[in-house]
Amino acid sequence: MEETLRRRMGLIRKAPENFLSPEEIDAIKQGRRDFIRKAFATATALAASGPVINAYGETVDPGKGDPNILNLPEWSTTLGMPVATRGYGLPSKYEAGLIRRQSPGLTQTAAASVSFTPLQGTFGIITASGLHFERHHQGWHEIDPTRHRFMINGLVKTPMVFTMDDLLRLPSVSRIHFIECGANTGMEWANVAVPTVQYTHGMISCSEFTGVRLIDLLEMCGADLKKGRYLLAEGADGSSMTRTIPMELVESGEVLVAYGMNGEMIRPENGYPLRLVVPGVQGVSWVKWLRRVEVGDKPYGTKDEAVHYIDLMPDGTHRQYSSLQEVKSVITTPSGGQILLDKGFYNITGLAWSGRGKIVRVDVSTDGGINWRQARLEQPVLPKALTRFNIDWVWDGKPAILQSRAVDETGHIQPTYGQLRKVRGTRSIYHNNAIQSWLVNENGEVSNVQVL
Amino acid sequence: MSKFSKTVIAVATAVVCGAAGAAKYEGIGRPATPAEVKAWDIDVRPDFVGLPPGRGTPEQGEAIWLQKCAMCHGDFAESNEVFTPLVGGTTQEDIKTGRVKALVTGSVPQRTTIMKVPTVSTLWDYIHRAMPWTSPKSLQSDEVYALVAYLLNLAEIIPYDYELNQETIKEVQNRMPNRNGMTWDHGMWPWGPGVKAGGIGNGGKPDVQGSDCMKNCKKEVVIGSNLPEYAWDAHGNLKEQNRVFGPVRGKEISEAAKEEAQTAAGRQQSMLDLAKQKGCTACHGVDKAIVGPAYRDVAAKYAGKADAVDYLAQKIKNGGAGVWGNVPMPPHPSLTEEELRSLAQWIASGAKVD
Numbered sequence: 001m002e003e004t005l006r007r008r009m010g011l012i013r014k015a016p017e018n019f020l021s022p023e024e025i026d027a028i029k030q031g032r033r034d035f036i037r038k039a040f041a042t043a044t045a046l047a048a049s050g051p052v053i054n055a056y057g058e059t060v061d062p063g064k065g066d067p068n069i070l071n072l073p074e075w076s077t078t079l080g081m082p083v084a085t086r087g088y089g090l091p092s093k094y095e096a097g098l099i100r101r102q103s104p105g106l107t108q109t110a111a112a113s114v115s116f117t118p119l120q121g122t123f124g125i126i127t128a129s130g131l132h133f134e135r136h137h138q139g140w141h142e143i144d145p146t147r148h149r150f151m152i153n154g155l156v157k158t159p160m161v162f163t164m165d166d167l168l169r170l171p172s173v174s175r176i177h178f179i180e181c182g183a184n185t186g187m188e189w190a191n192v193a194v195p196t197v198q199y200t201h202g203m204i205s206c207s208e209f210t211g212v213r214l215i216d217l218l219e220m221c222g223a224d225l226k227k228g229r230y231l232l233a234e235g236a237d238g239s240s241m242t243r244t245i246p247m248e249l250v251e252s253g254e255v256l257v258a259y260g261m262n263g264e265m266i267r268p269e270n271g272y273p274l275r276l277v278v279p280g281v282q283g284v285s286w287v288k289w290l291r292r293v294e295v296g297d298k299p300y301g302t303k304d305e306a307v308h309y310i311d312l313m314p315d316g317t318h319r320q321y322s323s324l325q326e327v328k329s330v331i332t333t334p335s336g337g338q339i340l341l342d343k344g345f346y347n348i349t350g351l352a353w354s355g356r357g358k359i360v361r362v363d364v365s366t367d368g369g370i371n372w373r374q375a376r377l378e379q380p381v382l383p384k385a386l387t388r389f390n391i392d393w394v395w396d397g398k399p400a401i402l403q404s405r406a407v408d409e410t411g412h413i414q415p416t417y418g419q420l421r422k423v424r425g426t427r428s429i430y431h432n433n434a435i436q437s438w439l440v441n442e443n444g445e446v447s448n449v450q451v452l
Numbered sequence: 453m454s455k456f457s458k459t460v461i462a463v464a465t466a467v468v469c470g471a472a473g474a475a476k477y478e479g480i481g482r483p484a485t486p487a488e489v490k491a492w493d494i495d496v497r498p499d500f501v502g503l504p505p506g507r508g509t510p511e512q513g514e515a516i517w518l519q520k521c522a523m524c525h526g527d528f529a530e531s532n533e534v535f536t537p538l539v540g541g542t543t544q545e546d547i548k549t550g551r552v553k554a555l556v557t558g559s560v561p562q563r564t565t566i567m568k569v570p571t572v573s574t575l576w577d578y579i580h581r582a583m584p585w586t587s588p589k590s591l592q593s594d595e596v597y598a599l600v601a602y603l604l605n606l607a608e609i610i611p612y613d614y615e616l617n618q619e620t621i622k623e624v625q626n627r628m629p630n631r632n633g634m635t636w637d638h639g640m641w642p643w644g645p646g647v648k649a650g651g652i653g654n655g656g657k658p659d660v661q662g663s664d665c666m667k668n669c670k671k672e673v674v675i676g677s678n679l680p681e682y683a684w685d686a687h688g689n690l691k692e693q694n695r696v697f698g699p700v701r702g703k704e705i706s707e708a709a710k711e712e713a714q715t716a717a718g719r720q721q722s723m724l725d726l727a728k729q730k731g732c733t734a735c736h737g738v739d740k741a742i743v744g745p746a747y748r749d750v751a752a753k754y755a756g757k758a759d760a761v762d763y764l765a766q767k768i769k770n771g772g773a774g775v776w777g778n779v780p781m782p783p784h785p786s787l788t789e790e791e792l793r794s795l796a797q798w799i800a801s802g803a804k805v806d
Binding site for chain 1: 476699701
């Protein structure tokens with residue numbers, strides 16, 4: 001009886017100020033209706049009369065109704081702002097919390113560091129360009145596109161130079177792909193280290209990239225594709241980031257010399273005016289501020305493939321040229337540091353991806369991996385792109401452990417921490433694709449845990 | 453178009469590009485001049501293709517190091533302040549075997565550069581292209597040889613009077629402590645012939661496979677690790693990192709919330725934190741010059757100048773050199789006006805810390 005009443009009451013609860021401790025009032029201000037429910041299980045029955053507090057901390061007289069309906073808000077009763085008030089549009093001021101953030105203590109200096117995408121608040125598969133994660137080794141610049149040049153040399157008949165004019169005149173393609181830093185989730189190899197999905201998984205983004213197929217440019221230069229099985233890509237910034245790229249991926253037409261991202265020019269932090277797009281491969285290979293590509297017959301052993309982006313195995317060897325991003329997924333809501341408002345229905349939602357191709361299935365468990373249910377994959381499901389999954393869940397107020405597990409089109413299944421560590425130990429830093437677990441406690445608080 | 457003019461065009465493009473593909477996209481791109489290729493083609497491969505001639509000894513390197521590198525990496529490349537230490541953790545035994553023992557045992561807390569790098573070419577290439585961090589590509593070849601030699605000497609790979617040059621560097625390769633420490637036999641380079649046929653990788657075969665069990669997959673759930681209490685507090689107030697509406701709210705982290713409140717109230721005491729957070733302390737100490745001047749010295753220099761705060765805020769924003777030496781400060785385009793002003797204010801008024 002009380003239960004049905006509670007449900008029907010929806011958002012509205014008995015006003016509790018007089019009965020509540022300061023902590024309890026805090027809890028309510030956070031929107032913790034469950035808290036109120038527990039403290040005032042009996043009082044709820046009386047809710048039909050007298051003031052109550054809703055999930056937003058507003059006082060409501062349920063006999064009359066919601067003041068947001070009864071008293072028209074200012075946006076319904078005043079003139080709004082004119083067009084082009086903001087020549088370049090911005091998110092609502094109410095979204096100000098969802099921004100790229102650094103993980104304190106991760107790096108010593110902000111110009112060789114990372115900022116993470118707030119996955120806890122993003123929708124669908126495209127990352128807003130302003131929220132795309134950043135990783136710089138020597139700071140970022142605003143490159144003047146009229147002074148930027150792109151050169152191809154090495155095992156080619158004619159080394160060539162292209163201006164941005166040249167590149168934008170050529171036939172273009174647009175493709176949606178994820179880009180994930182090889183060190184994404186790297187802080188969690190040995191144990192839980194960070195509180196939210198922004199920091200556990202936020203070195204991933206997915207965008208529509210527009211540019212020229214690199215193979216077309218190589219053919220213009222008469223590249224020797226027989227001998228030249230490796231490419232060196234090099235940036236124009238201070239670090240002049242260099243990485244070895246496999247010619248097979250270039251020949252498949254997948255590798256792009258891209259200038260566009262989500263309908264506009266690539267943002268400066270992401271490589272304006274030109275970056276390499278290497279689908280399925282870790283982000284460091286997507287060289288930003290791209291100035292040069294060299295065709296060669298051997299890998300290059302650059303700093304970021306001989307000192308970093310190498311995976312330490314239990315036997316003390318490092319895996320070198322570990323480039324591919326393997327099958328992986330994560331639940332983005334509910335996730336660490338969030339609090340469920342109440343028992344009842346939730347849409348568990350998350351992202352899945354694989355550098356080997358398309359995602360074919362995502363399973364979700366709410367009991368820490370004892371039982372699994374198949375989630376819905378939302379369209380579009382594209383190769384080497386983020387795939388959004390959703391699944392219905394009714395929370396009964398008891399502790400739960402939420403997990404997701406992705407499978408890609410090659411049949412590769414995302415492993416547990418136990419399975420991954422058995423082979424790779426805990427010191428790899430890179431390529432942690434273990435199943436993520438979120439513990440929901442009775443208060444609805446979600447925290448980061450590792451299930452073996 | 454006549455047969456004749458077609459031939460002319462074909463010949464002309466062949467001369468320009470000498471490639472079939474070029475004809476398809478007529479008028480796009482142009483041949484690079486030899487000088488242009490030379491200016492940009494700076495990479496050095498593990499087989500030393502691309503390594504320019506030159507020479508240098510650790511002794512020469514030490515002098516350059518102290519002038520251009522030590523402020524960030526420490527006198528002995530041991531500093532942890534701006535980046536992880538470059539040298540340390542290797543032994544004479546490692547130099548013999550080409551395998552760094554500390555990587556097996558995990559006995560060293562931090563993996564230094566020299567513990568990992570298998571190829572000496574990598575050090576040469578990287579220092580040449582990217583260091584010093586704030587003025588990359590400013591070193592001459594001889595200086596790079598000398599600096600690499602200095603680092604190798606610190607790691608006791610070569611003696612103090614050893615001349616590193618295009619020839620001797622090949623010998624040094626055979627003494628690199630982790631030269632045998634890399635494996636290419638893994639599933640994460642699925643392209644090409646594979647390691648057995650002279651390529652990289654095992655053809656793409658994954659080393660770990662998950663399970664597709666759906667029902668009663670295990671008897672119990674073993675939680676291996678929980679978030680430690682301090683880690684909850686280390687990432688700010690999570691409430692403010694989530695929406696104020698929707699199915700969930702962010703958790704209020706009272707420690708972080710308290711700190712944020714304090715920042716607003718008493719700016720003075722948390723300005724050092726802000727400077728740290730913005731990466732300023734990598735180059736500036738309060739009392740100690742690092743790459744840039746000590747903040748107290750800056751305060752002294754501009755004491756009593758009415759426009760000091762405006763000037764310093766602009767300078768922090770735009771960067772630049774010449775006031776304290778030749779080393780430039782990088783620009784800080786991501787700081788807000790408020791942050792710029794409060795940092796400038798704090799520095800100008802003596803960079804007080806409580």
